[in-house]
Amino acid sequence: MRAHRTALLAAVIALAAAGCSSSSNSSSTGSTNTSTAASSSAPAGTSSASTSATGTSACGTKPGVAATGTPIALGAIATNQPGTSFTDIPNMANAYFACVNANGGINGHPIKLYIETEQTNPGQIAADAKQLVQTDHVVGIIGNTSIIECSIDSSYWQKLGYYIIDSGIAPECYSTPNSAAVNMGPRYSSDGAVQYALSQHVSKVVFDQSNVPGTGYIGAGPAALAKAANVPIVQLTENVPITDANSVAIKEVDDAGPNGAVVLNFTPPEALIILQAAQKLGLENRVKLWGCSTPCNTDFLAQSLGPKWNNKLFVNAELTPPDGTSTTTMNLYKAILSQYGKAVQGGIGSFSQMGFTEAEIAVHALETITGDYTVASVNAAFKAVSNFDTGMLCQLWTYGSYPLHIPNNEDYTVTPNNGQMTTAQGCTPISSVDPQIAQYRSAAGTAAAAPAS
Amino acid sequence: MPPWSDFEPFIVSGLALGGVYALSGVGLVVLYRATGVLYLAFGAVGAMGALVAWSLINKAGTPGWVGWLACIAVAAALTFGYGLIFGPALARRDPLVKAVATIGLTLILYGAMDLLWTTSGGQARSLALPTDNGGFAIAQIQVTWTQVIALAAGVVITVATGMFLRYTKLGTAMRAMANDREITATLGVPVRKVEAAAWLGCGVLAGIAGLLLADLVALDATTLTFLVISSLAAVLIARLRSIAVTFAAAIVVGLLHDLLTPVTSLTNYRDMTPFVLAAAALLVMPRRRVMTQSREEA
Numbered sequence: 001m002r003a004h005r006t007a008l009l010a011a012v013i014a015l016a017a018a019g020c021s022s023s024s025n026s027s028s029t030g031s032t033n034t035s036t037a038a039s040s041s042a043p044a045g046t047s048s049a050s051t052s053a054t055g056t057s058a059c060g061t062k063p064g065v066a067a068t069g070t071p072i073a074l075g076a077i078a079t080n081q082p083g084t085s086f087t088d089i090p091n092m093a094n095a096y097f098a099c100v101n102a103n104g105g106i107n108g109h110p111i112k113l114y115i116e117t118e119q120t121n122p123g124q125i126a127a128d129a130k131q132l133v134q135t136d137h138v139v140g141i142i143g144n145t146s147i148i149e150c151s152i153d154s155s156y157w158q159k160l161g162y163y164i165i166d167s168g169i170a171p172e173c174y175s176t177p178n179s180a181a182v183n184m185g186p187r188y189s190s191d192g193a194v195q196y197a198l199s200q201h202v203s204k205v206v207f208d209q210s211n212v213p214g215t216g217y218i219g220a221g222p223a224a225l226a227k228a229a230n231v232p233i234v235q236l237t238e239n240v241p242i243t244d245a246n247s248v249a250i251k252e253v254d255d256a257g258p259n260g261a262v263v264l265n266f267t268p269p270e271a272l273i274i275l276q277a278a279q280k281l282g283l284e285n286r287v288k289l290w291g292c293s294t295p296c297n298t299d300f301l302a303q304s305l306g307p308k309w310n311n312k313l314f315v316n317a318e319l320t321p322p323d324g325t326s327t328t329t330m331n332l333y334k335a336i337l338s339q340y341g342k343a344v345q346g347g348i349g350s351f352s353q354m355g356f357t358e359a360e361i362a363v364h365a366l367e368t369i370t371g372d373y374t375v376a377s378v379n380a381a382f383k384a385v386s387n388f389d390t391g392m393l394c395q396l397w398t399y400g401s402y403p404l405h406i407p408n409n410e411d412y413t414v415t416p417n418n419g420q421m422t423t424a425q426g427c428t429p430i431s432s433v434d435p436q437i438a439q440y441r442s443a444a445g446t447a448a449a450a451p452a453s
Numbered sequence: 454m455p456p457w458s459d460f461e462p463f464i465v466s467g468l469a470l471g472g473v474y475a476l477s478g479v480g481l482v483v484l485y486r487a488t489g490v491l492y493l494a495f496g497a498v499g500a501m502g503a504l505v506a507w508s509l510i511n512k513a514g515t516p517g518w519v520g521w522l523a524c525i526a527v528a529a530a531l532t533f534g535y536g537l538i539f540g541p542a543l544a545r546r547d548p549l550v551k552a553v554a555t556i557g558l559t560l561i562l563y564g565a566m567d568l569l570w571t572t573s574g575g576q577a578r579s580l581a582l583p584t585d586n587g588g589f590a591i592a593q594i595q596v597t598w599t600q601v602i603a604l605a606a607g608v609v610i611t612v613a614t615g616m617f618l619r620y621t622k623l624g625t626a627m628r629a630m631a632n633d634r635e636i637t638a639t640l641g642v643p644v645r646k647v648e649a650a651a652w653l654g655c656g657v658l659a660g661i662a663g664l665l666l667a668d669l670v671a672l673d674a675t676t677l678t679f680l681v682i683s684s685l686a687a688v689l690i691a692r693l694r695s696i697a698v699t700f701a702a703a704i705v706v707g708l709l710h711d712l713l714t715p716v717t718s719l720t721n722y723r724d725m726t727p728f729v730l731a732a733a734a735l736l737v738m739p740r741r742r743v744m745t746q747s748r749e750e751a
Contacts, residue, residue, distance in 0.1 A: 082563060082675060085573035211721070239724045241676035243473075243683060246466035247711040247723075250594065254459065254715070268577040273671040280585055281466075282595035304579040345573045 060103025067105020075132035076143030080117035090143035092355025095340035180405035192316035197261035204260035211237035245277035263291035302416035329391025394427035395447035461592035471707025475607035477684035487627035487651035499663020500677035502528035528660030536652025566674035686727030
């Protein structure tokens with residue numbers, strides 16, 4: 001009996017531990033965009049709009065000549081924990097750099113990217129930053145994608161004069177002078193999804209997201225948009241991982257009503273759970289439309305959902321949709337991914353597109369440096385990037401000296417179509433009704449559209 | 454308080470959720486009663502089986518039934534292998550040690566799944582069964598045959614296991630061994646074989662549960678691995694003893710959980726339902742009763 005009581009105690013401990021841990025997982029990192037934009041002022045041959053196939057040699061200035069000079073050390077920090085991994089982004093940046101290194105490098109210098117991973121531990125993240133600076137002696141940070149890294153390290157980077165090129169999630173990735181992202185992040189991506197729903201004249205919006213730190217910040221954007229459109233909005237949060245998707249889906253649909261919209265902001269697996277539950281319960285047509293922020297923009301999701309969601313689910317997309325796009329930049333991206341991207345587990349998709357875009361911006365900046373590659377010169381070059389056509393975004397991308405940075409603030413909307421995400425709406429500016437977007441445009445102006453391919 | 458009509462759909466979804474908890478909970482109690490091990494890797498081995506099935510069906514192109522059988526086979530093999538290798542060594546250890554050892558297996562499997570079926574790059578998977586395509590409607594909510602099967606499977610497993618443990622020679626040997634392995638061995642019971650049978654049976658249950666839960670909840674390593682924690686509430690309410698009480702408790706937990714969903718002031722706290730009910734049960738159920746039960750069973 002003593003043994004039985006001990007087993008009972010073990011069960012209680014396990015239960016208590018689970019209760020204490022509450023919700024985990026992440027929100028989104030989002031990014032997937034679509035654009036018909038081509039690249040332009042690209043540095044190492046990534047520019048111009050052409051539909052011809054592109055070999056990887058186009059990534060460098062000296063095709064076939066390996067760079068042998070002193071390496072230029074760059075660093076990245078990415079979340080990598082069970083259920084949430086953003087390592088595809090720095091890994092794709094690294095693939096781009098490998099291509100550049102094999103084709104002349106930066107004036108003969110290869111780029112070495114040090115990638116640190118973290119598990120949403122503030123102490124570990126701060127240590128990673130110090131490791132990169134003090135041990136690896138990196139002269140620039142590019143490829144950061146972390147749930148909380150911006151919040152933890154922002155002041156550290158500012159103090160040392162680093163200007164980060166990243167994929168943002170936390171508010172500080174967008175609201176500080178030293179971070180400029182290529183993606184919109186969860187807030188502005190959710191803005192885009194809600195904005196599309198409002199444009200379809202829905203009578204009510206239900207916005208549901210993961211119950212993780214920052215939900216208030218993310219929800220503020222959709223709330224402002226709905227208020228301006230005089231449409232009621234219901235904000236919900238769900239603990240993740242979701243184990244009761246049926247009740248989540250029923251509540252969303254009940255709250256939205258037949259002429260309403262349900263907009264989700266979850267990672268792809270969690271969004272898929274909700275959408276599949278809705279489908280099994282026969283709820284997909286009980287609202288006017290379903291929306292989702294960028295993380296839903298994956299072919300994995302489109303394939304898993306099936307045709308019932310064609311033109312029923314509308315997903316914000318922050319980068320040019322790779323399916324069916326054959327610009328020089330897109331072909332180069334696919335070629336580099338194929339030849340150098342063995343470590344990019346997700347393959348073609350928004351995460352690897354973000355890594356590619358960050359790397360091409362960094363290479364473009366590094367090629368403008370004429371002297372030594374120091375912290376001062378590299379970060380000055382990063383900061384000086386202006387009106388750069390990435391070939392992956394709706395707009396030209398600018399860093400600049402601004403108190404906040406939201407350089408990607410135009411989106412696409414895509415919808416599932418027989419296993420692929422296809423464009424439902426072209427480049428559309430995120431509304432300045434979101435006060436953060438208004439503040440950025442007030443400071444930086446409205447970026448020009450990228451040239452059409 | 455919302456009108457009653459608002460609650461009706463959640464009765465349907467609550468029963469489905471209760472069925473999900475019951476599938477895991479019953480499996481946990483079965484193995485505990487047979488071996489004295491609180492098998493916390495129950496969810497992880499089921500998840501591993503389901504992911505293997507997904508790979509076979511979606512990557513190797515095998516027919517669905519091959520994948521489903523593989524799911525059960527993988528879960529059974531993992532559990533059987535664990536029991537075969539670690540069971541004898543842990544047999545004389547404290548139940549707490551035995552339970553913690555299964556957490557080790559859980560973490561190893563969880564890490565392996567995260568490595569082999571990564572979610573990096575926005576990868577999401579699903580495992581749909583043909584029974585998802587048919588069903589009937591209750592309170593404007595579609596009920597799939599898979600949900601009906603899951604609930605029925607819980608009932609069948611509960612009844613069948615209860616009868617097996619009570620009326621068969623092997624079942625009696627399992628119960629005796631769970632109480633005192635040494636005395637059972639001295640009575641001439643082949644304890645190794647009995648334990649092996651218990652582990653194998655539990656593995657098969659984990660595989661069946663994994664297959665159904667991958668369809669009903671999600672084909673996601675994290676979700677399936679830790680779903681067992683919510684099921685522990687039902688197991689605790691049943692004091693790790695009664696399979697029937699575990700089943701009933703799981704249904705109550707699922708129902709109550711979902712019925713809180715439309716209540717605005719409580720909806721964000723509904724995930725606490727299993728834990729609150731378990732704590733309440735432990736506090737309310739008189740300690741003396743447990744002791745009495747224990748003596749009777751001893």
